[in-house]
Amino acid sequence: MNLLTLSRAASPAALIAVRRAIGTGVAVAAVIATSIGAAQEAQTFTGVISDDQCAKDGHAAMRMGPTDAECTKICIVAHGAAYVLIDGNEVYALSDQKAPEAFAAQKVIVTGTLDPKTKTIRVTSIKAA
Structure with a gap:
């Protein structure tokens, strides 16, 4: 099931939950990428x-x-x-x-x-x- 199919079949509350989960995943990935980039060498x-x-x-x-x-x-x-x-x-x-x-x-x-x-x-x- 893709996101378009999910958006047609799901309730508004379910769509909000999916969007929040995606947003959280993106935020976590950004934090990890920033901390890896900021890692310094001895x-x-x-x-x-x-x-x-x-x-x-x-x-x-x-x-x-x-x-x-x-x-x-x-x-x-x-x-x-x-x-x-x-x-x-x-x-x-x-x-x-x-x-x-x-x-x-x-x-x-x-x-x-x-x-x-x-x-x-x-x-x-x-x-x-």
């Missing part, structure tokens, strides 16, 4: 692991600990800061907040996908540079 970023408090205002006068690594870790725990990657003048939030701890204040290579709107890297790996 990139690599090289920089230093720090915390977002130091990255924002560089509170050197409030240094927390004897080393940069200790300062970063203390800021994370004591001040609710989050690990970030500082790459030149850019500061990127990191989706993974566990792996960066081992690399606090170290130069690293982060692999992941960047959300340019939020400047967040969805981390797939971190290794020493």
